[in-house]
Amino acid sequence: MQEILSFLRDYPYIPATVLAAFGWWWVHRLNSTRDRINAERQLRNTELAKVYSTLLRIGIYGTLTKTDDDGKVIWVNEELEDAVGKIYLYGTKHQVDLTQTYVKSWADINSANGTELLNNIREHIRSSLGLPPVQGTPHYLRIEINRGKKSDA
Known part of the structure; x- marks a missing residue:
């Protein structure tokens, strides 16, 4: 556990990068779902x-x-x-x-x-x-x- 905390202290940008990547993926997934539903409704x-x-x-x-x-x-x-x-x-x-x-x-x-x-x-x-x-x-x-x-x- 100490190694993980030491790693995060030495590289503080990694959690923010992971969180941003996850956020981008989640928003993309929600937008894709919304676009599919709207396309189905239009059809x-x-x-x-x-x-x-x-x-x-x-x-x-x-x-x-x-x-x-x-x-x-x-x-x-x-x-x-x-x-x-x-x-x-x-x-x-x-x-x-x-x-x-x-x-x-x-x-x-x-x-x-x-x-x-x-x-x-x-x-x-x-x-x-x-x-x-x-x-x-x-x-x-x-x-x-x-x-x-x-x-x-």
Whole structure:
């Protein structure tokens, strides 16, 4: 023990250096953890926002098809399938449960009410961003533009 005290007396900068190195390592570890959590939150919010957009669009259409400017029917079922997969990957347990109900409804009656799921995703994202909740279900807008044939323009 006497040798250690003698060594520290002869080299007083060593404990400070060790403490500074440990402090640097600890702060680096905390920053790395914070950065990872923030990156995960950002990725989750980005992907859930895409899911929200897809579910919202399908709810507005009321069907799995839409019509383009040329009158061609476009199926959006793959977008819905991808959205469901993203909820299973990034969603909370409650969102996964709501998605199970939503998917079962599509399988049983070829239609589904996604309002509760949509509201839950919206509130999850708003909460994560530090925004206050939206009271009730918002009213969405659907505008159909009647376009003539391209030759009429």
